[in-house]
Amino acid sequence: MNYQFDSALWPTFIVFFIGSCIGSFLNVCIHRIPQKVSIVYPGSSCPKCGKGIAWWENIPILSYIFLGGRCSGCKSRISMRYPIVEILSGSVALVLFYRFGISLQFFYYFLFLELLIVISFIDLDHKIIPDVLSLTGIVIGALISHFVADHGLFNSLLGIVLGGGILFLVAWAYFICTRREGLGGGDIKLLAMIGAFLGWKAIPFVLFLSALTGSIFGGILILVKGAGRHSEIPYGPFLSLGAAVYLICPNFEKFFLSLLV
Known part of the structure; x- marks a missing residue:
C-alpha cells in the first residue's frame, strides 16, 4: 500500500518546524538573559555537566523524546519547559501563518x-x-x-x-x-x-x-x-x-x- 504525503500540508509542516526551531533559541534566551550572559556564545550545553549539545540533540521536540528527557552525558533530567516552548513557538507561527500568510x-x-x-x-x-x-x-x-x-x-x-x-x-x-x-x-x-x-x-x-x-x-x-x-x-x-x-x-x-x- 502506498502512502503519499499531502502536498498541501507541506507549508503547515515547514512553518511549524521553523517556528519550533526559533523556539529552541527562545529557550536559550529564557535561560541566559536573567544571568546577563551572551545568548549567542558559547554554544548550547547542559546546565548541569556543561557537555556541549550536538546537532542531533538540538532538533526541536524530537530530540527531547529520543533522549528520554535526559542529558546524553550526565543523564540529568531536562526540564519540560524546553519542548513546551518549542511547541508554543511552532504553534504561534502556524496560527499567524493561517491568519496573515507570509x-x-x-x-x-x-x-x-x-x-x-x-x-x-x-x-x-x-x-x-x-x-x-x-x-x-x-x-x-x-x-x-x-x-x-x-x-x-x-x-x-x-x-x-x-x-x-x-x-x-x-x-x-x-x-x-x-x-x-x-x-x-x-x-x-x-x-x-x-x-x-x-x-x-x-x-x-x-x-x-x-x-x-x-x-x-x-x-x-x-x-x-x-x-x-x-x-x-x-x-x-x-x-x-x-x-x-x-x-x-x-x-x-x-x-x-x-x-x-
Missing part, C-alpha cells in the same frame, strides 16, 4: 508573541521582566507599527501611554493604601509594550482577561497549596495571555465588547 504583519506579530513567550517564562522562573526585552519591544512595536499595523503609529503611542499609565496608577494606589508593592515596574513596561504592538484599544481587554485569569489562578493556588493572600504571583504571563488572545482570537474580543454594551 507577510510583514506575520513577522511583526510573530516577533511580538515570541517576546511574550520569553518574558512569560522568565517571569515564571525568576519573577522579573528584563528591561532589555520590554523596553526594546516598546521601541520596535511603535516604530514598525507605522508601516505594518492597522492601528498605526498614533494609536501605538497612545497604547504605550495608556497601558503603562494605567498600571502605574494601579501600582501607586495599591502602595499608598497598603504600603506594599503590588505590581512591579516590569509589569508596567510589559503592558506599555503590548500597547505599542496592539494599540490602545487592546488595553481594556488585556487588563480584563489578565485580571480574570490571574484571580482564578491565585484562587486555585490558595486552595491547593494554601498560599497566603499576599503570595507573590508573576503577572507577566497573564498579561501576555490576554494580549495573545486579543491578537489571535478577534471573535473572543468582540464577545467581550458586546458584554460592555
